[in-house]
Amino acid sequence: MSTIDFEAIFEAKLANNEFIEPKDWMPENYRKHLIRQVSQHAHSEIVGMLPEGNWISRAPSLRAKLVLLAKVQDEGGHGLYLYTAAESLGVSRDEMLEALHTGKAKYSSIFNYPTLTWADIGAIGWLVDGAAIMNQVMLQRSSYGPYSRAMVRICKEESFHQRQGYEIMTRMAFGTPDQKEMAQDALNRWWYPSLMMFGPPDAESPNSENALKWRIKRESNDHLRQRFVDQTVVQAEYLNISIPDKNLKWNESKKGYDFSPPNWEEFKNVVKGNGICNKERLEARNKAHNEGAWVREAAAAYAKKQNQLSTAA
Amino acid sequence: MSMSDNQGPLWEVFVQKKSGQPYVHCGNVHAFDKEMALQNARDVYTRRNEGMSLWVVPSEAIVASSPEDIGSFFEPANDKIFRHPTFYQIPDGVGHM
Ligand SMILES: [Fe+2]
Ligand SMILES: [Fe+2]
Numbered sequence: 001m002s003t004i005d006f007e008a009i010f011e012a013k014l015a016n017n018e019f020i021e022p023k024d025w026m027p028e029n030y031r032k033h034l035i036r037q038v039s040q041h042a043h044s045e046i047v048g049m050l051p052e053g054n055w056i057s058r059a060p061s062l063r064a065k066l067v068l069l070a071k072v073q074d075e076g077g078h079g080l081y082l083y084t085a086a087e088s089l090g091v092s093r094d095e096m097l098e099a100l101h102t103g104k105a106k107y108s109s110i111f112n113y114p115t116l117t118w119a120d121i122g123a124i125g126w127l128v129d130g131a132a133i134m135n136q137v138m139l140q141r142s143s144y145g146p147y148s149r150a151m152v153r154i155c156k157e158e159s160f161h162q163r164q165g166y167e168i169m170t171r172m173a174f175g176t177p178d179q180k181e182m183a184q185d186a187l188n189r190w191w192y193p194s195l196m197m198f199g200p201p202d203a204e205s206p207n208s209e210n211a212l213k214w215r216i217k218r219e220s221n222d223h224l225r226q227r228f229v230d231q232t233v234v235q236a237e238y239l240n241i242s243i244p245d246k247n248l249k250w251n252e253s254k255k256g257y258d259f260s261p262p263n264w265e266e267f268k269n270v271v272k273g274n275g276i277c278n279k280e281r282l283e284a285r286n287k288a289h290n291e292g293a294w295v296r297e298a299a300a301a302y303a304k305k306q307n308q309l310s311t312a313a
Numbered sequence: 314m315s316m317s318d319n320q321g322p323l324w325e326v327f328v329q330k331k332s333g334q335p336y337v338h339c340g341n342v343h344a345f346d347k348e349m350a351l352q353n354a355r356d357v358y359t360r361r362n363e364g365m366s367l368w369v370v371p372s373e374a375i376v377a378s379s380p381e382d383i384g385s386f387f388e389p390a391n392d393k394i395f396r397h398p399t400f401y402q403i404p405d406g407v408g409h410m
Contacts, residue, residue, distance in 0.1 A: 004381060021380065023377065023379060023380050024380045025380070025381075070360075073360070074360070077356075077357050077360065080342070080357050081340060081357070084323070084340060084341040084342070084343075087323070087341075092320075093320045093343065094319060094320060149340075150340070153339075153340075157361075296319050296320070296321075297319075299321065299345040299346075299349065300319065300321065300345055302345065302346070303321070303345035303346045303349075306346060
Protein backbone atom coordinates (compact mmCIF):
# COMPACT_ATOMS: atom_id res chain seq x y z
CA MET A 1 0.00 0.00 0.00
CA SER A 2 1.38 3.36 -0.91
CA THR A 3 1.07 6.31 1.42
CA ILE A 4 0.12 9.67 0.00
CA ASP A 5 2.78 12.34 0.36
CA PHE A 6 0.50 15.15 1.51
CA GLU A 7 3.30 17.63 1.93
CA ALA A 8 4.44 17.09 -1.66
CA ILE A 9 0.87 17.65 -2.92
CA PHE A 10 0.64 20.85 -0.87
CA GLU A 11 3.98 22.13 -2.18
CA ALA A 12 3.03 21.27 -5.74
CA LYS A 13 -0.20 23.23 -5.43
CA LEU A 14 1.68 26.29 -4.21
CA ALA A 15 4.20 25.92 -7.01
CA ASN A 16 1.40 25.76 -9.60
CA ASN A 17 -0.40 28.82 -8.22
CA GLU A 18 -3.31 26.64 -7.18
CA PHE A 19 -5.39 27.35 -4.10
CA ILE A 20 -5.49 25.47 -0.84
CA GLU A 21 -9.04 24.67 0.27
CA PRO A 22 -10.35 23.97 3.80
CA LYS A 23 -10.43 20.18 3.46
CA ASP A 24 -6.98 19.95 1.87
CA TRP A 25 -4.05 18.80 3.94
CA MET A 26 -1.89 21.73 5.07
CA PRO A 27 1.12 22.06 7.37
CA GLU A 28 0.12 22.95 10.91
CA ASN A 29 2.16 26.16 10.81
CA TYR A 30 0.43 27.27 7.63
CA ARG A 31 -2.91 26.80 9.34
CA LYS A 32 -1.74 28.65 12.45
CA HIS A 33 -0.29 31.50 10.45
CA LEU A 34 -3.53 31.90 8.53
CA ILE A 35 -5.75 31.72 11.61
CA ARG A 36 -3.70 34.52 13.15
CA GLN A 37 -3.60 36.67 10.02
CA VAL A 38 -7.22 36.21 8.92
CA SER A 39 -8.68 36.67 12.40
CA GLN A 40 -6.58 39.80 12.96
CA HIS A 41 -7.77 41.07 9.63
CA ALA A 42 -11.40 40.39 10.66
CA HIS A 43 -10.88 42.15 14.00
CA SER A 44 -9.42 45.14 12.16
CA GLU A 45 -12.54 45.48 10.01
CA ILE A 46 -14.79 45.36 13.08
CA VAL A 47 -12.74 47.67 15.32
CA GLY A 48 -12.26 49.90 12.27
CA MET A 49 -15.97 50.71 12.42
CA LEU A 50 -15.45 52.60 15.67
CA PRO A 51 -13.34 55.65 14.70
CA GLU A 52 -15.70 56.41 11.80
CA GLY A 53 -18.81 55.48 13.76
CA ASN A 54 -17.83 58.38 16.00
CA TRP A 55 -18.90 60.79 13.23
CA ILE A 56 -22.11 59.21 11.93
CA SER A 57 -24.32 61.25 14.22
CA ARG A 58 -22.39 64.43 13.42
CA ALA A 59 -21.95 64.12 9.66
CA PRO A 60 -22.31 67.58 8.09
CA SER A 61 -25.12 66.67 5.67
CA LEU A 62 -27.69 63.95 5.08
CA ARG A 63 -25.72 62.80 2.02
CA ALA A 64 -22.53 62.57 4.06
CA LYS A 65 -24.35 60.60 6.73
CA LEU A 66 -25.80 58.11 4.22
CA VAL A 67 -22.40 57.57 2.66
CA LEU A 68 -20.63 57.10 5.98
CA LEU A 69 -23.30 54.69 7.21
CA ALA A 70 -22.97 52.60 4.05
CA LYS A 71 -19.19 52.61 4.39
CA VAL A 72 -19.19 51.54 8.03
CA GLN A 73 -21.78 48.86 7.25
CA ASP A 74 -19.47 47.51 4.53
CA GLU A 75 -16.64 47.23 7.07
CA GLY A 76 -18.93 45.15 9.28
CA GLY A 77 -19.59 42.91 6.28
CA HIS A 78 -15.86 42.60 5.62
CA GLY A 79 -15.39 41.43 9.20
CA LEU A 80 -18.05 38.76 8.69
CA TYR A 81 -16.57 37.44 5.42
CA LEU A 82 -13.20 37.16 7.14
CA TYR A 83 -14.48 35.52 10.32
CA THR A 84 -16.07 32.73 8.29
CA ALA A 85 -12.85 32.35 6.26
CA ALA A 86 -10.96 31.91 9.55
CA GLU A 87 -13.61 29.50 10.85
CA SER A 88 -12.99 27.25 7.85
CA LEU A 89 -9.52 26.68 9.36
CA GLY A 90 -10.99 25.17 12.50
CA VAL A 91 -11.31 28.07 14.93
CA SER A 92 -14.74 29.10 16.26
CA ARG A 93 -16.26 32.56 16.07
CA ASP A 94 -16.55 32.62 19.86
CA GLU A 95 -12.88 31.79 20.35
CA MET A 96 -11.89 34.64 18.05
CA LEU A 97 -14.21 37.13 19.72
CA GLU A 98 -12.96 36.05 23.12
CA ALA A 99 -9.38 36.68 22.00
CA LEU A 100 -10.34 40.14 20.74
CA HIS A 101 -12.32 41.09 23.82
CA THR A 102 -9.64 40.04 26.27
CA GLY A 103 -6.95 41.90 24.34
CA LYS A 104 -5.13 38.69 23.38
CA ALA A 105 -5.69 39.18 19.66
CA LYS A 106 -4.31 42.14 17.75
CA TYR A 107 -5.95 44.35 15.18
CA SER A 108 -4.47 47.05 12.95
CA SER A 109 -2.82 49.69 15.12
CA ILE A 110 -4.26 52.48 12.95
CA PHE A 111 -7.64 52.20 14.68
CA ASN A 112 -6.14 53.22 17.99
CA TYR A 113 -5.86 56.83 16.82
CA PRO A 114 -8.73 59.27 17.47
CA THR A 115 -10.94 60.97 14.87
CA LEU A 116 -10.89 64.59 16.00
CA THR A 117 -12.53 66.46 13.10
CA TRP A 118 -14.67 65.75 10.05
CA ALA A 119 -11.52 65.98 7.92
CA ASP A 120 -10.30 62.83 9.69
CA ILE A 121 -13.14 60.94 8.05
CA GLY A 122 -11.82 62.16 4.70
CA ALA A 123 -8.24 61.23 5.59
CA ILE A 124 -9.27 57.75 6.75
CA GLY A 125 -11.08 56.96 3.51
CA TRP A 126 -8.29 58.38 1.39
CA LEU A 127 -5.25 57.05 3.28
CA VAL A 128 -6.37 54.20 5.53
CA ASP A 129 -8.71 52.58 3.03
CA GLY A 130 -6.16 53.42 0.33
CA ALA A 131 -3.46 51.51 2.19
CA ALA A 132 -5.87 48.69 3.01
CA ILE A 133 -6.81 48.38 -0.68
CA MET A 134 -3.17 48.13 -1.70
CA ASN A 135 -2.68 45.29 0.74
CA GLN A 136 -5.95 43.58 -0.12
CA VAL A 137 -5.47 43.71 -3.88
CA MET A 138 -2.33 41.65 -3.30
CA LEU A 139 -4.21 39.27 -0.98
CA GLN A 140 -6.77 38.48 -3.69
CA ARG A 141 -4.13 36.05 -4.96
CA SER A 142 -3.40 34.62 -1.53
CA SER A 143 -2.94 30.84 -1.54
CA TYR A 144 -5.82 30.04 0.84
CA GLY A 145 -9.02 29.85 -1.22
CA PRO A 146 -11.56 31.22 1.29
CA TYR A 147 -9.25 34.13 2.19
CA SER A 148 -8.62 34.94 -1.44
CA ARG A 149 -12.35 34.86 -2.28
CA ALA A 150 -13.18 37.11 0.68
CA MET A 151 -10.57 39.55 -0.62
CA VAL A 152 -12.09 39.63 -4.10
CA ARG A 153 -15.46 40.63 -2.61
CA ILE A 154 -13.87 43.14 -0.28
CA CYS A 155 -11.82 44.82 -3.01
CA LYS A 156 -14.95 45.35 -5.11
CA GLU A 157 -16.52 47.19 -2.20
CA GLU A 158 -13.45 49.11 -1.09
CA SER A 159 -13.01 51.38 -4.07
CA PHE A 160 -15.99 53.50 -3.07
CA HIS A 161 -14.47 53.85 0.41
CA GLN A 162 -11.34 55.51 -0.83
CA ARG A 163 -13.19 57.71 -3.31
CA GLN A 164 -15.67 59.02 -0.76
CA GLY A 165 -12.75 59.86 1.53
CA TYR A 166 -10.90 61.73 -1.17
CA GLU A 167 -14.08 63.59 -2.06
CA ILE A 168 -14.34 64.82 1.55
CA MET A 169 -10.68 65.88 1.35
CA THR A 170 -11.28 67.90 -1.82
CA ARG A 171 -14.26 69.67 -0.23
CA MET A 172 -12.20 70.54 2.84
CA ALA A 173 -9.00 71.42 1.00
CA PHE A 174 -10.81 73.76 -1.40
CA GLY A 175 -13.18 75.12 1.25
CA THR A 176 -12.71 77.95 3.75
CA PRO A 177 -9.23 78.60 5.23
CA ASP A 178 -10.36 76.85 8.42
CA GLN A 179 -11.47 73.80 6.46
CA LYS A 180 -8.20 73.71 4.56
CA GLU A 181 -6.35 73.82 7.84
CA MET A 182 -8.39 70.89 9.10
CA ALA A 183 -7.52 68.93 5.95
CA GLN A 184 -3.81 69.64 6.47
CA ASP A 185 -4.02 68.75 10.14
CA ALA A 186 -5.76 65.45 9.34
CA LEU A 187 -3.05 64.56 6.80
CA ASN A 188 -0.37 65.44 9.37
CA ARG A 189 -1.84 63.09 11.95
CA TRP A 190 -2.80 60.17 9.66
CA TRP A 191 0.24 60.03 7.34
CA TYR A 192 2.68 58.07 9.48
CA PRO A 193 0.10 55.75 11.06
CA SER A 194 -0.98 54.93 7.48
CA LEU A 195 2.60 54.02 6.53
CA MET A 196 2.68 51.73 9.58
CA MET A 197 -0.30 49.78 8.22
CA PHE A 198 2.01 47.80 5.94
CA GLY A 199 3.79 46.38 8.96
CA PRO A 200 7.40 46.55 10.16
CA PRO A 201 10.32 46.90 7.69
CA ASP A 202 11.08 43.67 5.86
CA ALA A 203 14.32 43.19 7.77
CA GLU A 204 12.42 43.17 11.07
CA SER A 205 9.21 41.46 10.08
CA PRO A 206 9.14 38.12 11.89
CA ASN A 207 6.18 36.63 10.01
CA SER A 208 6.96 37.81 6.51
CA GLU A 209 9.27 35.05 5.40
CA ASN A 210 6.77 32.23 5.88
CA ALA A 211 3.91 34.33 4.56
CA LEU A 212 5.79 34.90 1.30
CA LYS A 213 7.02 31.31 1.07
CA TRP A 214 3.47 30.00 1.44
CA ARG A 215 2.10 32.68 -0.89
CA ILE A 216 -0.24 33.90 1.84
CA LYS A 217 1.27 37.27 0.98
CA ARG A 218 2.63 38.01 -2.47
CA GLU A 219 4.60 41.20 -1.85
CA SER A 220 6.75 42.47 0.99
CA ASN A 221 5.78 45.20 3.48
CA ASP A 222 8.38 47.66 2.19
CA HIS A 223 7.42 47.08 -1.39
CA LEU A 224 3.74 47.87 -0.72
CA ARG A 225 4.65 50.87 1.43
CA GLN A 226 6.75 52.31 -1.40
CA ARG A 227 3.92 51.87 -3.87
CA PHE A 228 1.49 53.56 -1.49
CA VAL A 229 3.74 56.61 -1.12
CA ASP A 230 4.30 56.85 -4.87
CA GLN A 231 0.57 56.74 -5.49
CA THR A 232 -0.40 59.18 -2.76
CA VAL A 233 2.01 62.07 -3.41
CA VAL A 234 0.23 63.27 -6.54
CA GLN A 235 -3.12 63.10 -4.73
CA ALA A 236 -1.81 65.33 -1.93
CA GLU A 237 -0.36 67.71 -4.52
CA TYR A 238 -3.74 68.06 -6.18
CA LEU A 239 -5.27 68.96 -2.82
CA ASN A 240 -2.47 71.47 -2.35
CA ILE A 241 -1.73 70.20 1.13
CA SER A 242 1.66 68.87 2.12
CA ILE A 243 2.78 65.48 3.30
CA PRO A 244 4.50 66.03 6.67
CA ASP A 245 7.92 64.75 5.59
CA LYS A 246 10.88 67.02 4.83
CA ASN A 247 12.74 64.12 3.26
CA LEU A 248 10.07 63.28 0.74
CA LYS A 249 11.82 63.57 -2.63
CA TRP A 250 11.57 61.99 -6.07
CA ASN A 251 14.40 59.55 -6.69
CA GLU A 252 14.91 59.15 -10.41
CA SER A 253 17.18 56.13 -10.07
CA LYS A 254 14.54 54.05 -8.32
CA LYS A 255 11.64 55.76 -10.10
CA GLY A 256 9.97 56.32 -6.75
CA TYR A 257 9.97 58.68 -3.80
CA ASP A 258 12.42 58.63 -0.94
CA PHE A 259 10.59 59.15 2.34
CA SER A 260 11.08 59.05 6.10
CA PRO A 261 10.06 55.88 7.89
CA PRO A 262 7.39 56.13 10.56
CA ASN A 263 8.40 56.02 14.20
CA TRP A 264 8.62 52.26 14.78
CA GLU A 265 8.91 52.72 18.54
CA GLU A 266 5.51 54.37 18.51
CA PHE A 267 4.20 51.50 16.40
CA LYS A 268 5.41 48.88 18.86
CA ASN A 269 3.97 50.83 21.72
CA VAL A 270 0.52 51.07 20.11
CA VAL A 271 0.57 47.35 19.23
CA LYS A 272 1.39 46.63 22.87
CA GLY A 273 -1.80 48.40 23.87
CA ASN A 274 -0.56 51.85 24.79
CA GLY A 275 -2.04 53.88 21.93
CA ILE A 276 -4.36 56.79 22.51
CA CYS A 277 -7.56 54.79 21.99
CA ASN A 278 -6.67 51.13 22.67
CA LYS A 279 -8.59 51.07 25.91
CA GLU A 280 -11.60 52.89 24.52
CA ARG A 281 -11.80 50.54 21.51
CA LEU A 282 -11.70 47.38 23.60
CA GLU A 283 -14.27 48.78 25.99
CA ALA A 284 -16.59 49.66 23.13
CA ARG A 285 -16.30 46.15 21.64
CA ASN A 286 -16.89 44.48 25.00
CA LYS A 287 -19.86 46.71 25.75
CA ALA A 288 -21.49 45.97 22.38
CA HIS A 289 -20.90 42.23 22.80
CA ASN A 290 -22.21 42.08 26.35
CA GLU A 291 -25.22 44.24 25.66
CA GLY A 292 -26.08 41.99 22.71
CA ALA A 293 -25.94 38.81 24.79
CA TRP A 294 -29.70 38.76 25.46
CA VAL A 295 -30.39 38.94 21.71
CA ARG A 296 -28.25 35.86 21.05
CA GLU A 297 -29.85 34.02 23.96
CA ALA A 298 -33.36 34.93 22.84
CA ALA A 299 -32.63 33.89 19.24
CA ALA A 300 -31.23 30.54 20.43
CA ALA A 301 -34.21 29.93 22.73
CA TYR A 302 -36.65 30.80 19.95
CA ALA A 303 -34.92 28.48 17.47
CA LYS A 304 -34.97 25.67 20.02
CA LYS A 305 -38.66 26.13 20.69
CA GLN A 306 -39.48 26.21 16.96
CA ASN A 307 -37.54 22.99 16.54
CA GLN A 308 -39.46 21.28 19.33
CA LEU A 309 -42.74 22.44 17.85
CA SER A 310 -41.88 21.15 14.39
CA THR A 311 -40.71 17.74 15.67
CA ALA A 312 -43.79 17.44 17.89
CA ALA A 313 -46.15 18.22 15.01
CA MET B 314 -17.24 24.30 16.53
CA SER B 315 -16.55 24.72 20.23
CA MET B 316 -19.17 23.95 22.85
CA SER B 317 -19.35 27.54 23.97
CA ASP B 318 -20.32 28.73 20.51
CA ASN B 319 -23.37 30.92 20.79
CA GLN B 320 -23.36 32.42 17.31
CA GLY B 321 -25.84 29.91 15.92
CA PRO B 322 -25.04 27.22 13.34
CA LEU B 323 -23.27 27.93 10.06
CA TRP B 324 -25.18 28.22 6.76
CA GLU B 325 -23.88 28.19 3.18
CA VAL B 326 -25.14 31.02 0.99
CA PHE B 327 -25.88 30.70 -2.74
CA VAL B 328 -26.81 33.68 -4.91
CA GLN B 329 -28.54 33.81 -8.26
CA LYS B 330 -27.39 36.91 -10.07
CA LYS B 331 -30.10 37.06 -12.72
CA SER B 332 -33.13 35.01 -13.51
CA GLY B 333 -32.16 31.90 -15.49
CA GLN B 334 -28.60 31.77 -14.17
CA PRO B 335 -27.23 29.10 -11.83
CA TYR B 336 -27.00 29.65 -8.08
CA VAL B 337 -23.39 30.30 -7.12
CA HIS B 338 -21.87 29.77 -3.68
CA CYS B 339 -20.74 33.06 -2.18
CA GLY B 340 -19.96 32.43 1.48
CA ASN B 341 -21.41 31.68 4.91
CA VAL B 342 -23.43 33.23 7.67
CA HIS B 343 -24.28 32.28 11.22
CA ALA B 344 -27.96 32.19 12.14
CA PHE B 345 -30.28 30.42 14.54
CA ASP B 346 -33.02 29.60 12.06
CA LYS B 347 -33.92 29.63 8.35
CA GLU B 348 -35.51 33.04 8.34
CA MET B 349 -32.61 34.65 10.16
CA ALA B 350 -30.15 32.89 7.86
CA LEU B 351 -31.93 34.34 4.83
CA GLN B 352 -32.00 37.85 6.29
CA ASN B 353 -28.35 37.72 7.33
CA ALA B 354 -27.37 36.43 3.90
CA ARG B 355 -29.24 39.33 2.28
CA ASP B 356 -27.50 41.87 4.54
CA VAL B 357 -24.04 40.39 4.17
CA TYR B 358 -23.96 39.32 0.52
CA THR B 359 -26.43 41.41 -1.48
CA ARG B 360 -25.98 45.03 -0.39
CA ARG B 361 -25.38 46.06 -4.01
CA ASN B 362 -27.99 44.05 -5.89
CA GLU B 363 -25.56 41.18 -6.38
CA GLY B 364 -28.50 38.84 -6.66
CA MET B 365 -32.20 38.50 -7.13
CA SER B 366 -32.62 35.18 -5.38
CA LEU B 367 -30.88 33.48 -2.45
CA TRP B 368 -30.54 29.94 -1.11
CA VAL B 369 -29.30 29.22 2.39
CA VAL B 370 -28.38 25.66 3.35
CA PRO B 371 -27.21 24.36 6.74
CA SER B 372 -23.47 23.73 6.31
CA GLU B 373 -23.77 20.34 7.96
CA ALA B 374 -26.15 19.27 5.17
CA ILE B 375 -23.45 19.70 2.53
CA VAL B 376 -21.84 16.47 1.37
CA ALA B 377 -18.46 17.05 -0.26
CA SER B 378 -15.99 14.90 -2.15
CA SER B 379 -12.74 14.61 -0.30
CA PRO B 380 -9.54 16.04 -1.75
CA GLU B 381 -7.56 12.83 -1.13
CA ASP B 382 -9.75 10.94 -3.62
CA ILE B 383 -9.37 13.51 -6.34
CA GLY B 384 -7.58 11.03 -8.59
CA SER B 385 -9.74 7.94 -8.27
CA PHE B 386 -13.05 9.74 -7.78
CA PHE B 387 -12.93 11.65 -11.05
CA GLU B 388 -10.87 9.08 -12.91
CA PRO B 389 -13.80 7.47 -14.82
CA ALA B 390 -14.14 10.65 -16.91
CA ASN B 391 -10.48 10.80 -17.89
CA ASP B 392 -10.39 8.28 -20.77
CA LYS B 393 -13.73 9.09 -22.37
CA ILE B 394 -12.79 11.61 -24.96
CA PHE B 395 -15.71 10.33 -27.09
CA ARG B 396 -17.95 12.37 -24.76
CA HIS B 397 -16.63 15.53 -26.44
CA PRO B 398 -17.80 16.82 -29.85
CA THR B 399 -14.24 17.27 -31.10
CA PHE B 400 -13.79 13.48 -31.08
CA TYR B 401 -15.92 13.18 -34.24
CA GLN B 402 -15.05 14.08 -37.82
CA ILE B 403 -17.75 15.73 -39.83
CA PRO B 404 -17.26 16.29 -43.57
CA ASP B 405 -16.97 19.80 -44.98
CA GLY B 406 -19.97 21.15 -46.78
CA VAL B 407 -22.70 19.78 -44.49
CA GLY B 408 -23.09 23.03 -42.58
CA HIS B 409 -22.75 23.68 -38.93
CA MET B 410 -23.25 20.69 -36.65
FE1 LIG C 1 -12.81 46.90 4.83
FE1 LIG D 1 -12.95 50.10 3.71
